[in-house]
Amino acid sequence: MRKENGAQWLLLVAVFVIATCGLIYELVAGTLASYLLGDSVTQFSTIIGVYLFSMGIGSFLSRYFTGNLLEWFIRIELLVGLIGGFSAAILFLVFPMAASFRIILYGLVSLTGVLVGLEIPILMRILQDKVEFKELVSRVFTFDYIGALLASLIFPLLLVPHLGLIRTSLFFGILNIAVGWYLASYFKKEIKQGFLLRMLAILLLLAELVAFVFSESIMSYSETMTYNDQVVYSTSSPYQRIVITRNKRELRLFLNGNLQFSSADEYRYHEALVHPALSSVSSLKRVLVLGGGDGIAVREILKYPAVEKIELVDLDAKMTDLFSTQEVLRSINQSSLLNKKVTVHNEDALTWLRNNRELFDAVVIDFPDPSGFSVGKLYSTVFYQLLRKAMSPDAVAVVQSTSPYVAPKSFWCVDTTLQSAGFLTKPYHNYVPSFGEWGYIMAFTNTNRNWYAQMPDSLRYLNRETLTQLFVFPEDMKAHAKLETNRLNNQALVNYFEEEWGNYLE
């Protein structure tokens, strides 16, 4: 009798663990789907729906399970532990294959649901001869719902903040399997394949433990998968995540997941950025580069022998260090950052400009796109007014100004802002295969000059004929509306940019 009673309670504890685990898997799937796909309301609602429906299917199917029910119960337990435990890791890894992601997501959710749905009916059948029916129903469901409550509390409070999603699901997978293993040991006399089941449980347990320990690398492996090519280098600076990938043909640099250049066609971008402006300054001695920590713009600038000194201001020391030391990267910028004409300042460009008293003959501005309020400041009237003070009367500045095809309002907003800061402008654009149509704006105060007279020979992209085409804008790259000036107190550009790129990427 004592043993009988113990067994009964043990099974009820199993219900409790199962219920907790079951809900945790559902929550993990919901959270992960909202992380990766966005729109948390839809994700949670569909996942809960699919999960509950699958539990129904499981309950329905339970009638077809006959024979040694206890053995079935343990098998299912182990299976839930396996599938549920690895669910988060699997989902993170398959996410880059975006097309099939939802199928796998709902597949996993349904499978877990079916298995969890099988458990309770089978368990009730195991216990039906041992307990009176009203007692049985009452106890099983009490434990089931308490488990659900516990799961819903500890998931947001303890698990996600402290373990993360991958480890949370593995942890509960381990719990599931441990319960399976314990049941198999406890009832070894009542089941035939006890040894086999126990061995299987230990094997699965080990697998999940290993995965638990190495979950960090699962995470970073999944990062590798988000990029198409092999990640050869990745690091985080205080300001951004720097990732370099390569394939047979090219090397690519990503900052916070945004492509900065591809070695295959970066010359198209950098020649277009630097030469129209620099070739139009007759006395070109001092050049200022703002942003452009990859040193590639500097490589182009060094093609002008008259240049005596180049000041480069880039916030991120990690970027400039990387591009001064790494051999592969130095082969791209031709060690430009090590040239003795070049001085690197790792400072905030706006603060640096405010303190600057020097005048420059040319300024090349190669900031990231204005995708946030802090970068938006570097495209504001205040910034351009400071820029004007740093330019000699004959100087020309050039600003990389995002894509006039994807974001015409953003592009022409930069133009408007430059003009309202007192500049005359020449907007232009070219085609860079890995970016698409890209735009630049030259800003100056003196238009009386010999435009493009000093163009270096033997450029890979620019020649006389292409030069004239740069300044022609087709209709779909024009603004067609009056645009606001980008000021610190309206950040109009950031709003345009968000709207336009947001629509484009949707």
Added chain:
Amino acid sequence: MDRRTFIQWGAGLAGLSTYLLSCKPERKIPGVIVGANATRGHLLRDKESHRPANYIDKELVIVGGGISGLSAARWLRNLGIKDMSLLELEDHVGGNAHYGQNDLSAYPWGAHYIPVPNNDLTEYLSFLAECEVIVNTDAGGLPVYNELSLCFDPQERLYINGRWQEGLIPQFGVPTTEMKQIELFLQRMEEYRYKKGNDGKDAFAIPVDRSSKDPLYTKLDEITMKQWMQQEGFSSESLQEYINYCCRDDFGTTMDTISAWAGIHYFASRKGKGANASHSDVLTWPEGNGYLVNSLRRSVSEFIETNRLVTRVTSVKEGIFIDYLDGKTGQVAGYRAGKCILAVPQFIAARLLEDKVRQQLVKEKVHYSPWMVANLKVDKLEERSGAPLSWDNVLHGSQSLGYVEASHQLLQQDKTQRNLTYYLPLTQEPPAEARKKAQAKTHAQWVKEILDELRIVHPNIDEAVTEVNVVLWGHAMAQPLPGIIHGGIRQQLAQSPDPRIQFAHTDLAGISIFEEAFYQGINAAKKMVE
């Protein structure tokens, strides 16, 4: 397992999660309660002081170095007055616009912004030009504001229904019927903004004294804002919460006590227009209005004497005798002035003058709101979803006013640390009790209260915060209760017992804003030279 163990077990499990959360070691957050000024100020209340042995002659003495006193001094200096002293209790001038500084940036201890000024305030506009807040005038005659002073975008966000929304007017998750009321309310305020009374004056003007005396509007000073809201059928809870927030923000008191006239004035008095700004824009600096204080201070620095606790002001035929205690030496000393401006709150003025009638009147009619202001230095904060960190960050339904990012106006792009200024008007109890309770609280108690609230929006606040300093303002501002502005009390208090003594303080304006203090100073100064 029997039933009892089962219950124990279940309870144990439920407790486990909370236990695990709470067993994190308590970290002592560095910081202090800044300023022991209450103690020094209370000397005036509690101690009899001796008369000084001799008095130094001065043409003019200003008591109080807040905005009113500084503005009076500036005006008088511009008129060429040289034989003048400005006596300040603290070791710095600035009053409510005081500020602090750490390695990151300056941060305000009180008043921290001004709205874009109304264009008829000529003297004020020219002062702002002096401060380089106005840099130019455009072809149409509109002032061009310094873009470094105009509050950068994003300016305001509100945490409501589990999400940060842009702007402070409740929208996210607010039912349509309530939204309609909010719209209607704002429309009414927009109408009031340009209403004129039967005397041709603006219904709601700045300074308050320039407002119309048309009873149609002044009768709004007889009821509370809450009563007016009820009369007009503004029953929406979200709207009421918003209005209550505004009242606490500007007047340090709730909408069920404040005058409806003052409440509407908050919304309808701003009509300013600049070449690059409108009346809804604000001007701000890391040090808050300390920026303007510094400009005022520089213009009159030779007259300022700090650490001077004025204890008595006596007017006799021979002159105005001003006794003070030197905070550094502990000695009593005095000035015999030809004229004197009392640029202090009325509860102090009444005591200095030893004027029992005034003391009684102030005690009955003028109520001062106590405030707590804290400055937090924080590392990177975890954010809830919705609008990004803004200048002003408010939690809907909170007792506090949320926080302002003091480092918002810094130009650098990436800030790994920030200074946040947290404002809490102590409106839950009547001022005297609230004041007493606040003074009894320890630094650790304040820190706990602040973090408990900020944890809602920044889950990692406990790890991110590196320093919290606290300031208590026992008598931050006089509350514009019904009857204060148009009921004759102000006018009665403004009456000077001696024409050689004039008052200058926002107490007498009824509302505590920079412009009022600025003009209080100028008006008193003008009377000095009449």
